[in-house]
Amino acid sequence: MTSAHHVPGSVPPPPEASSQGPRAVPGVPPQGPPVQGTLDDLGTPLAEVTFVVVDLETTGGSPAESAITEIGAVKVRGGEHLGDFGTLVDPGGPIPPFITALTGITTQMVVAAPRIERVLPAFLEFARGSVLVAHNAPFDIGFLKAACAKLEYAWPSFPVVDTVDLARRVMTRDEVPNHKLATLARYFRTATEPCHRALADAKATVDVLHGLIERLGSFGVTSLEELKGFAKAPTPEQRRKRHLAENVPSAPGVYLFEDADGEILYVGKSTDLRTRVRSYFTGSETRWRAREMVGLAERVRTIVCATGLEAEVRELRLIAEHKPRYNRRSKFPERAIWLKLTAEPFPRLSIVRECRDDGAVYLGPLSSSRQAEEAKAAVHEAIPLRQCTQRLSLRLVEQGKGRVCALAEIGRCGAPCVGHEDQDEYAEHADAARAVMQGDVRPVVAAARLRIARLAAEYRYEEAAAQRDRLAAFVRAAARGQRLAALARLPQVVAARPAFDGGWELSVVRYGRLAAAGTVPPRAAPRPYVDALIATAETVLPGAGGAPGAMTGAGGTGAEEMECVLRWMDGPGVRLVEVEGEWTCPAHGAESLRGWIDNAYAAVDPSER
Known part of the structure; x- marks a missing residue:
């Protein structure tokens, strides 16, 4: 009789076949036939997941500057409705008119509503243990996280699903032109129509979520884990x-995505081109516009730059020149906003989008139309310039054909339109405004501070805050x-700026425009490199009149380019090698007051800024 020996670590021989079935192994319970695992074994089935679909209404688009006015949420599991959560929230201040026009929520409606301090704990309890769902989740979740941080609550580790991301993956352009909630609601025929009210929009999002989950089945997505990874996975x-x-170098520079016809789709910059370009082809790139752009791209062209500053400036110039369809930032820098004191017999302030050599005085460029309006109002509070839009010629005034406005009737304007002020008298106001816009901001600051103090003494704090915002807009713009x-x-x-390798980065700037960039190797004498760079730098001509060339220069990128240069010069260890001309700011200019304004806002509650 022979016996088989099992070598440790090897696979034991199978039991001998028997007509009586598999032979039992001593000490091991009998096992049934093998069963194939199901997809449900890979994670939590979607039918067992509790979703809380949330929507917020707010006073603006930024959690740092706006507050929540309404929270609506719906809890569902397996297609079953489990509960609703809905309440108005007192934001602690007035609701802007354009928000009221959009949502229908007025300041009067939220006066008696609870503050976020009472609402947030109740919502967190309602959503505990669930998966949060929102349409454009970064917006809603951003406000909720900001509220938790303000109230010193730890943000619960909610899994988050964004129906916008899901829709971008499973809906085609032939089905829907965009992925807005209203568009998807019409496509899926939701029972509730979205109307910019929190609970109604949350209910509509529930139906959209269910419609999208049905489609996910064809992609093999049946568990929560697969759902969370689906929108973030790289596309085919x-x-x-x-x-x-593959051939992108590891160096600072600019990269350009081009389609089959050579059209530039997107321009970007990086201190490491290879790492940045490769990220577009991985799951770390989650922006749907970038993914769509990659689908159209057929080649990537790179321009290696000497320094990061050169790459940043080249990016601005290329975007302004080619206006790639997938770039959103800086595509139209020539459309900057300026506050203009017109050149006419009776000058007035005007908001324009072009800085010309026309004898007028310009303040700017300003960051937005709202900042321009605020700065304009601050100047008007200090100097009685006319605010009408009619063009006043000397002949029109002499003939008495001007129109008297309401401001003249209440003494806020000298009424030069009907001859109450002659040209010489009005010129004093124009000269004062010109001096304020060109350097001495003290008259505007003094007038604003006087009004703020008076309004605060009368307990008219909202009006005082409005005056503060006007002053801040003017000071920052100036x-x-x-x-x-x-x-x-x-x-x-x-x-010159210290480089990471121990050398130096060099920049030659002429009339605000980057004319050349280079580097000095470690332990090398810098002067020969500086001289060579100056000799080969671009020739830049000064601007004409009151519009410096760099401010409105080639491609219209002047202001943005100069801000890049100034940020670079503000870096640690920067040395000024040569300065031709006088680099000064006005003695009574706004630069000295910018820190004062920032400190004044530092003590303000973020929801009131």
């Missing part, structure tokens, strides 16, 4: 085009304009 197009990043104008006046500045 991203995987297929990874070869486009400081920016004066700082840029000072750089734009300099024929040449040569600066």
Whole structure:
């Protein structure tokens, strides 16, 4: 009789076949026939997941500057409705008119509503243990996280699902033109129509979520884990085009995505081109516009730059020149906003989008139309310039054909339109406004502070805050304009900044425009490199009149380019090698007040800024 020996670590021989079935192994319970695992074994089935679909209404778009006015949420599991949560929230201040027009929520409606301090704990309890769902989740979740941080609550580790991301993956352009909630609600025929009210929009999002989950089945998504990873996984197009990043160098520079016809789709910059370009073909790139762009791209072209500053400036110039369809930032820098004191017999303030050499005085560029309106109002509070839009010629005034406005009737305007002020008298106001816009901001600051103090003494705090915002807008705009104008006046500045490898980064700036960039190797004598860079730098001509060339220069990128240069010069260890001309800001300019304004806002509650 022979016996088989099992070698440790090897696979034991199978039991001998028997007509009486498998042979039992001593000490091991009998096992049934093998069963194939199901997809449900891979994670939590979607039918067992509790979703809380949430929607917020707010006073604005930024959690740092706005507050929640309404929270609506619906809890569902397996298609079953489990509960609703809905309440108005007192934001602690007035609701802007455009928000009221959009949502129908008025200041009177929220006066008696609970504050977020009472609402947030109740909502967190309602949503505990669930998966949060929102349409454009970064917006709603951002406000909720900001509220938790303000109230010193730890943000629960909610899994988050964004129905916008899901819709972008499973809906085609032939089915829906965009992925807005109203569009998807019409497509899925939701029982509730979204109307910019929190609970109604949350109910509509529930139906959209269910419609999207039905479609996810065809992609093999049946569990929560697969759902969370589905929207973030690289698309087939991203995987297929990874070869486009193969020959990209590891150096600072600019990259350009181009389609088959050579059209530039997108321009970007990076201190490491290879790492940045490769990220477009992985799951780390979650922006749907970037994914769509990768699907159209057929090649990636790179421009290696000497320094990060050169890459940043080249990116601005290329975007302004080609206006790629997938770039949102800086596509139209020539459309900057300016506050203009017109050149006419009776000058007035006007908000324009072009800075010309027409004898007028310009303040700017300003960051937005709202900032321009606030700055304009601050000047009007201090100087009685006419605010009417009619063009007043001397002949029109002499003939008495001007129209008297309401401001003249209440003494806020000298009424030059009907001859109550002659040209010489009105010129004093125009000269004062010109001095304020060109350097001495003290009259505007003094008038604003006087009004703020008076309103605060009368307990009219909302009006005082409005005056504060006007003053802040003016000071920031004036400081920016004066700082840029000072750089734009300099024929040449040569600066050096320490590099990471122990050498130096060099920049030659002429009239605010980056004319050359280079580097000095470690332990090398810098002067020969500086001289060579100056000799090969671009020739830049000064601007004409009151519009410095760099402010409105080639491609219209002047102001943004100068801000890049100034940020670079503000870096640690920067040395000024050469300065041609006088680099100064006005003695009584706005730059000295910018820190004062920032400190005043630092003590303000973020929801009231």
